[in-house]
Amino acid sequence: MQSGFTRQQASTLSGLSCRQLDYWRKTGLVSPQHQTAGGHSRYGFVDLVVLRAAKRLLDADISLQRIRKCLQSLMRFLPASEHPLAELSLVVTGDVVLVFHGERAFDALTGQEWVFPIAELAAEVEKLQQPQPRQGELFVAEKKLGVRA
Amino acid sequence: MQSGFTRQQASTLSGLSCRQLDYWRKTGLVSPQHQTAGGHSRYGFVDLVVLRAAKRLLDADISLQRIRKCLQSLMRFLPASEHPLAELSLVVTGDVVLVFHGERAFDALTGQEWVFPIAELAAEVEKLQQPQPRQGELFVAEKKLGVRA
DNA sequence: AAATGACAAAAAATGGACTTCTTGTCATTT
DNA sequence: AAATGACAAGAAGTCCATTTTTTGTCATTT
Numbered sequence: 012m013q014s015g016f017t018r019q020q021a022s023t024l025s026g027l028s029c030r031q032l033d034y035w036r037k038t039g040l041v042s043p044q045h046q047t048a049g050g051h052s053r054y055g056f057v058d059l060v061v062l063r064a065a066k067r068l069l070d071a072d073i074s075l076q077r078i079r080k081c082l083q084s085l086m087r088f089l090p091a092s093e094h095p096l097a098e099l100s101l102v103v104t105g106d107v108v109l110v111f112h113g114e115r116a117f118d119a120l121t122g123q124e125w126v127f128p129i130a131e132l133a134a135e136v137e138k139l140q141q142p143q144p145r146q147g148e149l150f151v152a153e154k155k156l157g158v159r160a
Numbered sequence: 161m162q163s164g165f166t167r168q169q170a171s172t173l174s175g176l177s178c179r180q181l182d183y184w185r186k187t188g189l190v191s192p193q194h195q196t197a198g199g200h201s202r203y204g205f206v207d208l209v210v211l212r213a214a215k216r217l218l219d220a221d222i223s224l225q226r227i228r229k230c231l232q233s234l235m236r237f238l239p240a241s242e243h244p245l246a247e248l249s250l251v252v253t254g255d256v257v258l259v260f261h262g263e264r265a266f267d268a269l270t271g272q273e274w275v276f277p278i279a280e281l282a283a284e285v286e287k288l289q290q291p292q293p294r295q296g297e298l299f300v301a302e303k304k305l306g307v308r309a
Numbered sequence: 310a311a312a313t314g315a316c317a318a319a320a321a322a323t324g325g326a327c328t329t330c331t332t333g334t335c336a337t338t339t
Numbered sequence: 340a341a342a343t344g345a346c347a348a349g350a351a352g353t354c355c356a357t358t359t360t361t362t363g364t365c366a367t368t369t
Binding site for chain 1: 321
């Protein structure tokens with residue numbers, strides 16, 4: 012076994028057409044990791060993972076242009092992280108792709124992150140619901156110190 | 161303490177204007193849980209949680225029309241679930257709102273769910289990378305049984 | 310086999326006009 | 340105070356025409 016997957020192999024294994032692979036390479040979406048001396052493509056392991064991910068996204072009706080932007084973000088995680096892929100998930104919904112890494116969720120496109128637990132809101136409301144504090148002493152202390160006023 | 165929060169209180173506690181509360185009630189987005197004998201609003205605990213959630217979504221530039229649809233989905237979880245709010249989170253990104261409940265992620269709007277771990281893709285590729293099976297016997301068995309052909 | 314180029318069909322994005330929805334403000338009623 | 344109604348500005352959604360992107364197919368080259 013040599014250095015990587017040929018175009019044909021990559022196509023078969025990813026479910027993408029050779030035409031797509033060519034176009035994607037030409038437009039910089041997924042470029043094969045190596046080349047042969049003769050200038051032929053050799054796709055690497057990470058390439059294949061990316062190609063399969065892209066295929067899934069396409070199947071989920073995510074447009075290529077969106078995938079283009081998302082993969083840029085995904086790529087940052089893929090080769091980099093220590094526990095690389097195990098803790099990494101994609102959530103696809105509507106036309107948004109999220110990258111989950113542990114507890115955090117990033118919009119693969121914007122990099123924006125915003126998660127908030129409902130329990131937090133409920134706790135806030137619950138606190139407001141009882142202006143009479145349970146811990147009387149603390150309340151008194153606050154009044155004395157003028158924390159609330 | 162009586163039955164609930166007045167409009168004014170709900171407004172103050174949620175950060176929404178009375179105008180918004182009125183309009184939202186009129187259009188059925190969030191209706192106060194009870195009414196007084198005189199026909200005045202009394203917002204309940206869950207109402208307040210929902211109002212605060214809505215306020216946050218608005219602050220995140222989610223349009224009211226989208227919130228309208230999302231809350232319908234969120235509402236299903238809120239009063240229903242056993243471990244109600246503790247395991248519930250919202251992820252807001254771009255113009256999509258996801259409801260997280262345990263391991264699952266639902267598009268709050270469509271209800272669609274699709275999560276996939278990258279590790280899975282990597283494992284698939286890894287398997288393909290070695291056409292020589294590690295378990296020789298199994299491979300032979302498959303050939304014998306014609307499973308692959 | 311793989312890369313490249315050319316042509317065309319299909320899919321997706323963009324931009325603008327138009328409509329609907331939200332919200333503030335103010336007056337009136339209950 | 341709260342509800343209701345009226346007016347208007349701004350925000351957001353919809354629809355349609357136009358442009359760009361993506362992909363298949365086929366021929367040619369390396």
